[in-house]
């Protein structure tokens with residue numbers, strides 16, 4: 001390998017692979033893992049010059065960035081750490097990168113618990129909460145409610161095709177919450193028994209749209225029709241700065257095998273000589289327009305979706321760049 005080739009630590013590649021394969025998943029968890037991976041890259045670097053160190057760090061950031069496109073917490077995490085990288089020597093660059101990653105991770109945790117306390121104020125004793133997918137930010141609200149003596153019950157949507165609802169159900173039961181697990185198609189029926197829909201977010205756009213697990217938008221529309229408030233728990237790391245300048249959020253399309261197993265595909269195609277081919281589409285996320293969202297709960301307070309742009313401007317300014325272009 002030539003000396004001008006970037007050196008990415010195998011631990012970074014392993015984290016990137018785990019994110020792509022959803023062994024590490026959920027927007028906050030992905031951000032945390034990406035920051036930790038950059039810290040490892042810095043710690044293990046044997047770059048000979050500051051320029052080589054920065055080149056390797058940027059290459060690592062790019063490898064992590066290219067794993068999944070929808071959760072903006074990932075580029076926001078990378079940007080945060082790379083902006084904190086400073087110094088004239090390799091050793092100074094190493095320690096500033098490690099410090100930035102540690103600070104980021106600590107702030108992420110603090111933000112989640114602060115958000116939880118704010119979100120908990122919306123819940124009343126005896127409320128029934130319907131969840132979709134598995135969101136650590138949403139669960140933080142329930143956990144804080146329980147800690148302050150507010151008992152809740154949960155109706156948990158299974159969340160096809162990956163069934164992240166099972167993780168939510170397990171976590172809630174560990175917290176002592178009575179859980180009813182339902183298939184996604186049963187959600188509208190159970191909205192009659194629901195006091196709040198509570199979901200997380202992968203990205204929040206400048207107009208207040210919420211990008212979250214596929215099925216969130218249909219749930220929110222049904223909830224509005226039934227008069228059930230929709231609460232989105234999302235740390236400010238989920239705010240998508242590029243949407244302030246008109247960009248849209250990329251929606252990840254995942255592979256057919258999550259929807260149709262190889263055996264099912266073989267069975268379907270077995271008798272299909274005369275028929276057009278069957279195409280499977282598997283979008284992982286969807287966009288819920290702001291009019292179906294009652295509140296976005298962040299660590300900075302709760303906001304009607306239409307006003308979230310003010311917070312975005314305050315936190316990000318008007319412009320952003322790719323994480324590896326910002327140092």
Ligand SMILES: O=C(COP(=O)(O)O)[C@H](O)[C@H](O)COP(=O)(O)O
Nearest residue numbers: 025026027028135136137200201213
């Ligand atoms: O849509 C998902 C996860 O999708 P996937 O399983 O495809 O990653 C979660 O609702 C958000 O990421 C928020 O999670 P958190 O609140 O933990 O950041």
